[in-house]
Amino acid sequence: MNLSHERAGSYLIIAVNEPRVDSSNFTHLKSSLGDIIAQGERNLIINLSQVRFMDSSGIAGLLPSVHSLAGNGNIFLVGLTAKVLQLFNLSKLDSIFDIYPSVEEALKN
Template identity: 30%
Template structure:
């Protein structure tokens, strides 16, 4: 799974470089997220702006990534494409995650 991690003083932004988080990619996603979040800031933002499809396995993998980070750390989401945002709305996961519209705004705040 292609994940790019950028560390800032108080935030880590992890960008998913693939178009799909589905059953075929879910285990690779969880493993890559575990490695990417093993150390670093307590606030992690998952940039999903390149992801155009998430199925139930992918959704479960994102939830699992949040849970494996533990209660003291926070996983937010950003840059959801319309189809991915719809999955989060339909499953009411927007009440579980803080979802930011614009990853560029977060990047500018992290460097500012």
């Protein structure tokens, strides 16, 4: 999986540079985010603007990070396409994740 990182203040912005996050690559996302949190990062913005398709496996790649940071940091998801946002809405995970249209909007919070 192709991920890139950049810093904006206290946030680490992680861009997922893949068109799909599914059963073929979610374990890499899960382990990469786990490693980043283990290194002490507590405020993450995950940019999913290049992801055109995500299934339940993709969500499974994100959930452990939410549990790891519960009460000790933030994970913001940004740039979700309509199809990916629909998955989060239908699964009610939009109540667990803070979702913003852009990195700039997430940084305002």
